[in-house]
Amino acid sequence: MPAEERVRKVNPGLLAHVLHEYGCDKIPVKLDLYEIRNVIYGTTVNPGVIDMLNGNLVEMIGVPLLLKKRTGMVPLLPLGDYMVKSCSHKVILPDKIIEKVLYGKPVIVEEVYNFRRALLVDGYNDFVAFVTLRRRNRGTEIIPVLDIGWYLRGGG
16 A cells, blocks of 8 residues: 555644634644544654655554544544643533543533533643533533543543
8 A cells, every 4th residue: 555545644724623613723733734544643743754654554653633533523632731721612520520521421511601612621720521512401411522531441
């Protein structure tokens, strides 16, 4: 299989679009993005290095940032710690409720939010999960998309 099929350059606007969905409009994207299989990696490596990879099996290059799914792009956990510092779409929950999310379970809270995608953070502003929010009659359903417990449940 040619290397071009395994390592493909990706438009940096893709990352900016995903960041925008989480209220991250002030993170400058100064990375080159490459797709290997269904993962988008960010790197500052010299583009000539990618050319040298022709004919070689490449597992990864840089930091894994996005996962390509049928439903769209999902940010990966390494990106969460950076996003939490400058994104506005955050949901802060008590530890007992966060624990349920870490087990992959959706929860319903009384609060109503005006955004659809958010970062779930604890009381110390530490990143916990990427979540999707859905309005319900009695508040908002918080659905985990990718959380730090995902690795323990066999995702990573």
